[in-house]
Amino acid sequence: MITLDFVYVLAGLTFAAFALLGLLDRTNPRRFGNAAFWGLLALSMLAGDRLGDFGNGLLVLALVAIAGTGQIGRAPGGDVPADVQATRAARHGPFLLLVALIIPAVALAGTFLFKWIPGLADPKQATLISLALGVLIALAVGMTRLKPPPLLPLQQGRRLLDAVGWAAILPQMLASLGAVFALAGVGEVVGDLIGTAIPEGSLFGATLAFGLGMALFTMVMGNAFAAFPVMLAAVGMPLLIEQYDGDPAVVAAIGMLAGFCGTLMTPMAANFNLVPAALLELKNPYGVIKAQIGTAVPLLAVNIVFIWLFAF
Amino acid sequence: MLVLIGILIIIAGFLLRFNPLLVIMASALATGLAAGLDLTAIVAAFGKAFNDTRYVSIVWIVLPVIGLLEAYGLQQHARTLIGRMKGATLGRLLTSYLLLRQAMAAVGLTSVAGHPQTVRPLVAPMAEAAAEAKNDALTDDQREEVKAFSAATDNVGLFFGEDIFLAIGSILLMKGVLEGYGYIIEPLHFSLWAIPTAIAAFIIHGLRLRRLEKRMAQKAMGQEASA
Numbered sequence: 001m002i003t004l005d006f007v008y009v010l011a012g013l014t015f016a017a018f019a020l021l022g023l024l025d026r027t028n029p030r031r032f033g034n035a036a037f038w039g040l041l042a043l044s045m046l047a048g049d050r051l052g053d054f055g056n057g058l059l060v061l062a063l064v065a066i067a068g069t070g071q072i073g074r075a076p077g078g079d080v081p082a083d084v085q086a087t088r089a090a091r092h093g094p095f096l097l098l099v100a101l102i103i104p105a106v107a108l109a110g111t112f113l114f115k116w117i118p119g120l121a122d123p124k125q126a127t128l129i130s131l132a133l134g135v136l137i138a139l140a141v142g143m144t145r146l147k148p149p150p151l152l153p154l155q156q157g158r159r160l161l162d163a164v165g166w167a168a169i170l171p172q173m174l175a176s177l178g179a180v181f182a183l184a185g186v187g188e189v190v191g192d193l194i195g196t197a198i199p200e201g202s203l204f205g206a207t208l209a210f211g212l213g214m215a216l217f218t219m220v221m222g223n224a225f226a227a228f229p230v231m232l233a234a235v236g237m238p239l240l241i242e243q244y245d246g247d248p249a250v251v252a253a254i255g256m257l258a259g260f261c262g263t264l265m266t267p268m269a270a271n272f273n274l275v276p277a278a279l280l281e282l283k284n285p286y287g288v289i290k291a292q293i294g295t296a297v298p299l300l301a302v303n304i305v306f307i308w309l310f311a312f
Numbered sequence: 313m314l315v316l317i318g319i320l321i322i323i324a325g326f327l328l329r330f331n332p333l334l335v336i337m338a339s340a341l342a343t344g345l346a347a348g349l350d351l352t353a354i355v356a357a358f359g360k361a362f363n364d365t366r367y368v369s370i371v372w373i374v375l376p377v378i379g380l381l382e383a384y385g386l387q388q389h390a391r392t393l394i395g396r397m398k399g400a401t402l403g404r405l406l407t408s409y410l411l412l413r414q415a416m417a418a419v420g421l422t423s424v425a426g427h428p429q430t431v432r433p434l435v436a437p438m439a440e441a442a443a444e445a446k447n448d449a450l451t452d453d454q455r456e457e458v459k460a461f462s463a464a465t466d467n468v469g470l471f472f473g474e475d476i477f478l479a480i481g482s483i484l485l486m487k488g489v490l491e492g493y494g495y496i497i498e499p500l501h502f503s504l505w506a507i508p509t510a511i512a513a514f515i516i517h518g519l520r521l522r523r524l525e526k527r528m529a530q531k532a533m534g535q536e537a538s539a
């Protein structure tokens with residue numbers, strides 16, 4: 001049976017190749033830093049389960065030390081010239097699009113297939129496993145038809161990842177920080193603070209505090225999942241559901257979506273907000289957040305009104 | 313109370329634009345120390361969490377395929393396709409993607425599209441081409457805004473579609489937390505109550521995309537004179 005371990009091995013080998021190719025790239029003045037950074041990430045993917053908790057912690061400290069002291073960077077140039085790309089696009093265009101669509105198509109098909117036919121792959125991880133298979137199939141199809149130099153996909157992939165840089169592991173780092181916050185009981189403290197700040201006897205006031213609290217605490221934690229249990233315990237359960245007899249399904253479902261509005265507005269949700277800015281090579285790292293605020297603020301207001309209308 | 317120091321460090325660190333990885337590490341250490349943990353316990357807790365969340369970083373395995381396709385001109389082809397479609401305006405293109413992303417997420421297909429898989433190679437270049445069809449002299453700032461909105465549209469579509477799906481993590485979390493208080497609720501109820509917000513998100517973001525289209529169709533004032 002295929003499990004997530006297969007995907008970790010694939011990711012580990014990919015990062016290892018990026019590290020090696022990075023090391024050999026003499027045009028990059030920071031090549032040793034890059035090689036160490038992606039090499040450590042490869043080690044984490046390949047052998048993380050054997051390093052032990054403290055070993056993994058040291059690995060993270062090393063990653064942070066390398067990135068935090070500015071030891072990683074990208075080599076200048078390396079782009080395929082625009083006119084070459086245009087000529088190739090005219091010749092291969094429709095085929096390229098087809099290969100690009102193989103990844104989502106296999107991810108889609110595999111998700112269903114692995115659920116229908118048990119035993120092939122871990123059904124809980126069906127989509128991630130299918131995504132990895134989609135990558136391998138797309139790569140095989142593309143290489144067969146286009147016949148590029150054998151290392152070209154890895155070289156170009158490495159350039160893309162170097163452009164993203166340390167932001168590539170930011171989402172994983174923030175998820176880990178959330179675990180430390182949980183261990184230290186940060187959520188309970190914030191919940192108590194917000195719980196004491198609500199005016200007595202106002203249903204709309206309590207609804208407003210719940211919705212805003214979900215959004216704000218999500219912005220701090222970068223994740224509505226972390227905010228939900230805290231805000232439910234502080235406001236949702238004692239006031240909205242028990243005191244005012246609100247429908248728990250409405251309070252929970254729309255409260256969570258109020259939190260998602262917060263996700264659109266925070267750099268802490270790095271994988272959605274900062275990583276795409278790097279990936280699209282925007283000058284302003286907060287450009288995506290800027291584009292989202294105009295949707296998030298009115299939608300948050302709508303969610304608060306929805307809870308007030310539908311729950312009571 | 314003291315454990316909130318980690319949150320302060322995060323906010324200050326992001327505002328002062330220190331390297332976020334350093335800020336996160338400092339926040340984790342300060343929070344752990346404030347909670348009375350010793351240094352090795354904090355490092356081990358962080359390491360364990362880092363190892364448990366490795367799946368977050370595996371999305372980068374798509375990069376060799378994207379790199380290969382881009383070297384052979386995928387972005388150019390995406391632009392050409394939009395150029396050929398007469399009715400493909402910036403607003404319509406991104407609104408269609410929004411709807412598609414919401415619909416896919418609503419049936420549980422959240423990882424099918426995304427920033428590395430679809431936005432960078434396809435959606436962003438298509439959006440740029442659609443904007444250029446109305447205004448061939450896009451400024452750098454306008455181009456940047458079109459790209460930012462392409463990424464934003466992916467996020468809005470994902471967030472306000474996925475909660476309609478029964479088996480998504482957030483619904484299981486809500487069910488679990490409410491059960492802890494003695495309320496047993498079928499996942500379907502959470503799903504249904506995500507629909508009004510999904511519609512509101514489509515309307516609000518869709519209107520903003522129309523306004524974006526109008527804004528991008530206006531050439532920058534005095535641009536030709538200064539060029």
